Amino acid sequence: MLFTAGKNDIAVAMEPQLTPLIESLPSTVPFVGPETLERKRNRPFRARLGANENGFGPAPSVISAMRDAAPDVWKYCDPENFDLKAALAAHLAITSGAVAPGTIAPGNVVVGEGVDTLLGLTVRQYVREGTPVVTSLGAYPTFNFHVAGFGGRLVTVPYRNDHEDLDALLDAVRREKAPLVYFSNPDNPMGTWHEASKIEAFIAALPETTMLILDEAYGETAPASALPAIDISRPNVLRMRTFSKAYGLAGMRCGYAIGAASQITAFDKIRNHFGMNRMVQIAALAALEDQNYLREVVARIIAGRDRIAAIAAQNGLAAIPSATNFVTIDCGRDGAYAANILNGLIERDIFVRKPMAPVLDRCIRVSVGLDEELDLFEEKLAETLAALK
């Protein structure tokens, strides 16, 4: 509400004024949740295969640890995430082919309320109004949401053969002198990946003043050859991982970033020190300890990917090879046709999503789920395609 204040003709706002940046932002959401769709449809989904969640769930040992912790959640978290960072550093030094084993210290790890929160904090560290930030057209919308939220200028490059295009990303970084570039490996929403050697070459070619966010949310389901050895001597790489996918703890919010200590400490300047959930600090420790369960789940995820690919094939559609916990299916025609398939599935109580960017939008994206959910998907996909003929 504005009115003209007396003889000086100064317009005075009569309610608190958001900053111009915040005022300029749309009220948007990176994703519409399945619960929102269920409320609109007034009917629950029968298969929840759209959000790349892990329907196999957390390990029984993790469920048990959470139940044991329930009476103690009157306590705030340990704001240092001390035990979890120590366990992650030890685990990563063994399992992730660290360049010099044993060199990953707790000071190379920051824990946050999911990778989303860490992405927001990273953007805030490097982005001011107008700062160019490079990503792929159609990559993770939540990253873009944070870039917009801090006034950054998104510079996107198209995918190439359904893969993120490392050469094009590098060109854009150099052209724009961008201080920040986002790249996910394996990729979401396409499920494709690059081998470690290509990523290492990309990192070597990257300007040292450009921070790379290497989002490895799907690292646990990828072939080992896709994960570069962790080199914490590089101050311009942040590797991001999560307990939301293979570990089955999406709803508990726990992600982490690995990098040079000099860059990791910057998070402490702005992160919510008491923001972590105490129970997930305990759950994540238990999950790390139960690597047998992780291996079982990853095997089930791989079997699920094969199953989804087979379902696609038997319907004359082509599954794009995936290193994630989902499979993106090329529906063989344009975006409108893929949207019709998506809507047909949703009408039939199957929650799936689809890429939205040009070219990628010819696909739908199906998360691995329980056998009975994939049975339903198989049935309803055939029905949908028949109805569209």
Added chain:
Amino acid sequence: MLFTAGKNDIAVAMEPQLTPLIESLPSTVPFVGPETLERKRNRPFRARLGANENGFGPAPSVISAMRDAAPDVWKYCDPENFDLKAALAAHLAITSGAVAPGTIAPGNVVVGEGVDTLLGLTVRQYVREGTPVVTSLGAYPTFNFHVAGFGGRLVTVPYRNDHEDLDALLDAVRREKAPLVYFSNPDNPMGTWHEASKIEAFIAALPETTMLILDEAYGETAPASALPAIDISRPNVLRMRTFSKAYGLAGMRCGYAIGAASQITAFDKIRNHFGMNRMVQIAALAALEDQNYLREVVARIIAGRDRIAAIAAQNGLAAIPSATNFVTIDCGRDGAYAANILNGLIERDIFVRKPMAPVLDRCIRVSVGLDEELDLFEEKLAETLAALK
């Protein structure tokens, strides 16, 4: 690392450069957690009375709901917090003396990962580099942390007789034309409060372009007369409440803000839509439903306050009347003396904290805890005072 690049003598940074604002921030923490102190001491505390947690814990019904939910946390949260916002709106319309009952809608509520997160988001909405923000000298450090983190200029006014000084806050807001002012009622760290009529007068006098954060984290333990009726027609007031204190869910992270729909929707522009923990969405609903347990706990908190006041008195110290779940004890001398008492207690395995700002720093702050913890506090306080004589 800087080096001089060739003939043009331009200093080139060879690692990613934080924004000047982030670079300028200290690596600080608003509070040191008890776990950090335990690691330094290499010994656990025997009484955890420093962080204003609620040692009576969540309701058995809430613990049970969390345990039931544990296998389902592979699902992300509902990003709309639909059920919880509906329940909160209904609850608030009944219990909080809404100006026009029934007028509080879900659109007047935003749910976040604790009040800390909502404070950060609010600061981000109104504060740019150099923006003046008014608070009391010695009030909530986490709010100040966020103001600094977004480059705001903190303007502080001293407490008056251990109460936040509403007149001084108003004067500072007017003088500085500040778009944001923070005021907690009941207050932390002093535990004191103002009656609703005084707060209503403050709100009425506040420039309409200034947003008031009215932090009511301790609202449930305060006399009803301290809580103004909720008037969501006012676009310049955000009331903040939490499940961390009376509801005993500090470690689960759930807070909420109540305000005019026009201001509440601004949170959707920048909040982490999938940032909530799914389990605490369920736990908070269960907690709201169990008002009998809340009443029991509040009665135990009030009894605990009386007990702490009695312990202070029997040691010749004066407890400041409190409407919170802690009691601030005037140690009767200067800040150094109170610090000695604090350190003596910590050495004796009693975790307490103290205000740090001048005048307030003559006090220590003791959270209500279990009887056995207060027994220990009683014993160790007498020992500490004797040792200091």
